[in-house]
Amino acid sequence: MQNTVSKSQVMADHTVTVSRLEEVVSTADEFDRVVSQALPVLLDRATGYTKRFLRETGQWNDDIEHEKFALRWGSEYLERFLVCGRTEVPCRPLFLFDSLVAKQHSKPEPFCYHPDLLRPLGRFLDGLVARAVVSRDALIALYHHSYGWGPGEVIAATGLNGLESQRIYKNFRRWRDSGWQRTMDEMGLTKAELAELSSQQQRHRQRFNSEGERLIRVAQAHYRKSEPDHYPCLSRSQWREMFTQGYGCDYRIWHLALCLDCVQTAWGLGSNGSLTEEKPRLELQVRP
């Protein structure tokens, strides 16, 4: 009985919020105020749109993995709306929000969908690589999670100079302090799931790594598209020139973190002999 009352109350609140969102807001502050009160409504709305998109494209399944996936992207859209919408005033927030989500879904590949990426290991890797696209900390951490490297090895493998090296140490520290946990939260990975992944890493290393390699390739291929257009795969001689001439620092850091093959191709070019001759193999690390 009480449940019904609270439910109808929620419905009423919902209607009020929605109607307020349909009205014009004229300043950025007003936008912030109105929208911050309507976060649950907007999140559910974006999640609903994402579910519908998945259903219509034959990518939906009635399970928690798909629910989480839709929720994840719903919140991603909402985050973008929160920062971009305030520059659009005067506007009707709800319509702006709908158009923003529709725009996302009209893109050829709005997100990296693969059924195997919805399982814990897939979600873990998808989360890491997706985060690497928007966070330099996560990008640098990708070297650690893929090969088990520390800052020194990253610096050697990418052939960085002194100034850039300092940044790498910072990236590592921030990732350990907060970045990793935030990414795991974003992906909805529970403590139990992470513990299970850690134990798989320890007990069935070979299987864990080979499965990880298959999945990380799927994710990398998708997210590498968010690199600048002029960052394609290179030949060994092209990499060598970049390393020896000392240019393309960004190129090296970005592409090598997101391409298993080019790490093999460019292996040893920036190290001045401080790296082992043996090419690196994927050694997935769950913990930062």
Add this chain to the structure above:
Amino acid sequence: MGYEEDLETYRSQRLQSLSSQPSRSVRGGSDPIQVYVNERRVGELEGVGVDATLHVKNLEHIETIQLRTEDGTLLGGLVAPEYGYRTSRIQVSSDAVELCVHNTAQGGALNAAFVPAPSYWSRTWKALADVADRLAIRRPDTAIAHSMRTIAFTQALLAILVVGLVVDRMAIWMSPERMLASVGQPEALRTVSVTEMEKVERQLGELARIQEKVGTALETQQKGMAQLHQTMAKLSSSHESVASSVVMVKEEMEKRQEGSETDRPIQRPVSDFVQKEQLEAAIKSLTVDNARLSNELARLEEHNQTLSAKLQTASVNASKAVAQNPERLLASQPDVESKNQSVQAAESSQNSQTQPFLFWVTFSDGTSQERIDQWVHEKNGRKGAVNEGWQEVRIVPPAVPPDLFLEQIRGEKIVKAARIRE
């Protein structure tokens, strides 16, 4: 059950993270700000307290611009208009980033500038500049807002020179501690003596006149700057095209290198091929020759066999002939030689010429001398000496071995005994 709970936990976590967005940033003071266009990273703005700028020319339409920290926190963003300009100032803690996006049919362009937070001193300067601004002439109808800001900043700079003067004077009669405390507080100015204030006002009047000149100078300068920017843009695009053609040339060279590398192996096989062909031809002809040779050999062998067979037959025939007709054999010596039927015969005929076969014989009792002479004649032989009944006979050496020959003779009716030695 666990399903719903898990999902609800995740949902509330997401909501919490969204509502606490601004305070989440852990951007260090000097960390660069990452700039994204259409959700692609295009570069970064140095955030080390200096004015940093980023110019992005996009071939495609610019839809969104996002600013992020190195840890990925979304600091701010902008949705670009379909066509035309949009500017926005995004506050990043105490600093700010000024964005100006321009979409045309040819594509989009973005100018981003990092505006560091004014320091304590610069805030002081600004406060004083406002005073100076009030005292000086106002220029409300100046065309571009940006140039207004620049002029205002110049005003502030000039004003600070004046304030520097004031502070200089004040320092003479103020204690250091008091000075520190008073700096930045306009009230401190009130304590300055009237004469000093008059001086300052006079200087400010002069300043205003200078400002006017500076203003016009700045405007021309800005026009020059705009031109410079255009030139720079052109230069950078031509630089880009040069760079891309360099890349193309490099690729071309690499291709050529690869090409020449692959050409060589092709040429090598060509000569190799020719040689191989020749070799093969040689081998083939050799094989043919070999076959011919072995045919020849086989034929020769066959021939040889025939010859040996003939030889055997000939031997037998010869022996028969000798046995049957030794006289004929002796008589027709040259004939035998020419026929070459038997080497042995030839040899014996040759020997016969030099050494006749000599044997002793006794005849059966009652054989007449006439009969004996006839027999010797039949054997193509000649009678020699007679010793104790034994008659010596010389003949052409027989074709058969002597023992056999003697046996044959002994078998004859007329002969009683035969022997070789005496």
